[in-house]
Amino acid sequence: MDFAVWPEAIELGRQFAEEGYELALVGGPVRDLLLRRPSHDLDFCTSARPEQFEPILRRWGQGFWDMGRKFGTLGAVRHRPDGTEVKVEITTYRSDSYESDSRKPDVDYGDSLEGDLSRRDFTVNAMALRVPDLTFVDPFGGASDLSKRVLRTPVDPRQSFDDDPLRMMRAVRFVAQLGFRIAPETAEALAAMTDRIGIVSAERVRDELSKLLLSEHARAGVEALVDSGLADHVLPELPALQLEIDEHHRHKDVYEHTLMVLDRAIALETGPDGPVPAPDLTLRLAALLHDIGKPATRRFEPGGKVSFHHHDAVGAKLARKRLKALRFDKHFIEDVCDLIAMHLRFHGYVDERWSDAAVRRYAKETGRLYPRLNRLTRADATTRNRRKAQVFSAAMDELEDRVARLKEQEDLDSIRPDLDGRRIMEILGLKPGPMVGEAYRHMLDYRLDHGPADQESAEAELRAWWAERSQE
Template identity: 85%
Template structure:
């Protein structure tokens, strides 16, 4: 077959063969080799036991790890002269068995490469390349499925998903990563067995969802997640967006709108040196979830109108609960929820141009999320009315220009009151306590409204405010 194999893989194959062991490159690296996709982490399987091939890995690499030893897996790292790294993981042939209420296998060593491949998730990942002689092994028709861009399990899909339900999440993730479709019999089994995903840890589900969203085709991955029924257990707020459209079509299909916003947000990500480098998980999660508060806030008003008052606030609370349940990082959760809570903030600007004070406050309050929020806001403007779209885009351009101009004059990220806490206590004769905090907040608001002033003006403002508190 016409492909160029990593020289490190060939070298490692020779080292194993010299000791009388079989070694084969397996799984994703073989698939990506055929697809001409880059792959930096190489997975192998071998006839040798861990204690037998551990010395080989120590000899081959400059780094070594054995966290997967109980599963028959050891890893090593090789640094190339150009500074890039090649990571390898080698696993003894396996033939696992599973308990019905657990996806953790009882590890049994196997005795053949073909037997090991039969326990893989999909046929396109059940191909192997023996090294160093480069014999291609494809017992389940993976190359055919690869050509057809189909995801199919090597064994009966019900057995495969019953053994390891996380494979269902991997199926929809590969739809997003590779742009493949799930074979009909595999899709049917997946839809029938979605409840099995509940035995998988939240962390594992989160990791697959993250890979899905960071992929080249997140829209298709989310659609597959919803259409299969998996989202009902993993991310139920998204299928809940499929509200019935009223007969007069006075409001958008919120689910389709959210997928469109996701697409538009992805398109607005930047290169590695830009303010929002692609792929950006925070922006993509916020785009997907920004309207999840709408079903709970939908009201039918007089005249056939539909409203979703405060769906931004409600949606942020719902997103926080779901992302916590999925064990996402605390800082990411806060950023995503802040974006959802603020995603309507800009809309008033279109109707009435903000003062410098309002622009300063917007820039200060959005802080490090300013660039992401602007991209989310632009992505959310999905109107088909070209005039409205142009007015909205021009207003966004103007706001961003004004913020840039203000930042050149002031350090908006580091704005503080013109009087610090110690000065406030001295001027008002206060001891530390709640009133100092109130005074500080007032002076911060004053600073945001007025811009920087000298100490005498700030002092007069503080004394005027204090007189009103008496």
């Protein structure tokens, strides 16, 4: 076969052969070789047990790790003269299987390369390249499926998904990552076994979902997730967006709208030096979940209108619960949910331009999420009315210009009241406590509304506020 193989792989193959062990490149690196895609992390499998090949790997690399030892996997890294590095992971021939109610796979060692390949997820990942002799091994027609861009399991798909239910998530992830389609018999088995995903740990499901959303064909992956029925178990708020549309079409199809918003948000990501470098999981997940509060808030109003009042707040609450269940990082969850809660903030600007104070407050309160929020807001404007779209876009352009001009005058992100907490306590004769915080917030609001004030004016405002409050 016509491809250039990493010299590090050849060298490792020779060292294993000298010790009497088999070694083969497997999975993604072989697939990527055939696709002419770059791959910097090399996966191998071997006939040797970890304790047998550990000395070889330690001699070969400049860094070594064994976090996967209990699964038969050891890893190492080597630094090349050009400053790049190559990472390798080597695993003893094995099989993975789940007990019917277990969240963790059992690992059993195998005894042949072909047997190991038969236990892989899909035929396109069940190809191998023996090293150092470069014998191509493809017992299940992976190269043919690769050319057809189809995902098929090496063995009966029901057996494959029963052995490792996470493979169902990997299937829809590869749709997003590679632009492939799932073979009919594989898709049928997947749809029939979606409840099996429930035994897989939330962390592993989360990682596959994240990879799906960060992929080139994210929308196709989301559609596969929903069409297969997996989303009913993993992200049920998503298929719930497929609201029944009455014959008068009194509101947009929320699910189709969401897919469009995801596409548009991705298109608005920036280059590596921009404010929202692609791919951005925070923006993409916020786009995917921004309307999940609509099913719970849909109301049919007099005159045939449909409303979704407070769906932003309800959606943020639902998203927080789901993302916690998927074990996302706390700060990441807060960012995504804040974007969902704020995604309607801009809409009032289109009808009535804000004062400088309101613009200053918007920039301050959205903080570091400001670039993402503006992109989510733009992506959410999917109206087909060209005039409305132009008015909305022009208003957003104007707001961003105004924020930029205000930022030239002062650092909006670091705005503080003209009086700090210590001075507030001195003026009002207070001790540390809730009242100081209330006074501080009032002075911050005053600062946002009126801009910088001199010390005398700020103190006069504080005293006036305190006098008025004391009379309540």
